[in-house]
Amino acid sequence: MKFRTLSLTVAALLALSACKPEEAAQAPGASAASAAPSPASATAETPAAETASAPADIPLGGNLGTAKDAAWQSYQCDEGKTLDARYYRETDEPIAEVRFDGQTLTLPYNGEYSNEDLTAFGNGTYTWTIGNQYQSDFYKEDNGFLVRHEQQKVDGETLPVDEIVMKNCLPA
Structure with a gap:
């Protein structure tokens, strides 16, 4: 079905966007875990700060x-x-506020x-997703994409349909 295929295509895009370039280029059947560099394999070309997670005392998104x-x-x-997006914290969890096409969305983590x-930040209708390379600074993250989630009735069956509103968003 067209809508089921669309939903599966979006799911595939979401999964691929999570891959690092070297993982996406792997031969089929190879596990992503075997391609991911371990912190010990970080080279002089890739600073350790970029390959490691944020320290435990720095919350997601930083201060x-x-x-x-x-x-x-x-x-x-x-x-x-x-x-445009901005990130802030009113409680323990971060919030993204996203402006596009005359709309402003407030999306909790x-x-x-x-x-x-x-x-990812979402409200059930929209999800704004960014990379997670710099966990301590959302403003540096790229690979952003905005998805609208809908339910559509096809042949008497209600199916989820995800529409990519914007993709490959990079900080300007």
Whole structure:
């Protein structure tokens, strides 16, 4: 079915975006875990700070302030699209506020869609996802993409459909 294929395509895009370039280029059947460099294998070309997770005493996103102090970051995305995002903390979990096409979305951190490669913020209708290379500074992260989640009825069956609104977003 067209919609089921679209949902599977989006799921595949989400999975591929989580891969590092060397993992995406692996031959089929090779495990991603075997391709991921261990912290001990970090070379002089890749600073250890970029390959390691944030220290335990630095919260995800670093020391974010409140909304009134949060700066907006512009992102340039595929197809000439742009969006702005800012990150702040009103509680223990970080929040992303995203502006695009005349809309402003407030998206709390979503641990279910986040992993070691991606940090996701979502409200059930939209999800803004960024890379997770610099866990202590969201403003440096790239590989951003915005997805709208919908339910559509096809042949009497309600199916989830995810539409990629913007992809390949880089800090401008």
